Amino acid sequence: MINKLLLAVALCGPMLSSGLKAEDHRHFSPEPGQGLTIYHDVNPLTRTHRAAAAMTELHAEYYERGYTVIDVEPYVEDGDLKGFFITYVARDNDQP
Numbered sequence: 631m632i633n634k635l636l637l638a639v640a641l642c643g644p645m646l647s648s649g650l651k652a653e654d655h656r657h658f659s660p661e662p663g664q665g666l667t668i669y670h671d672v673n674p675l676t677r678t679h680r681a682a683a684a685m686t687e688l689h690a691e692y693y694e695r696g697y698t699v700i701d702v703e704p705y706v707e708d709g710d711l712k713g714f715f716i717t718y719v720a721r722d723n724d725q726p
Contacts, residue, residue, distance in 0.1 A: 664720040
């Protein structure tokens, strides 16, 4: 777990330190190997039946933008699922 966190910080440190919001990075053209970690908030009313579908849609959107998902970590607070930290890495243009 700590290794994944260190990898995410190493890959995404410049973006995290620049204070970008989750929506801001959608306009960047990723360079191969460039990492990106976003927080996907989960609505308490829909978390049991919509969270997986929403993440699938998010993964498809980022795939179209040139990213591949490499890690998904749930964020739980007081025993309740609050959201997910999702880490993507930009793929080479030759990769499917």
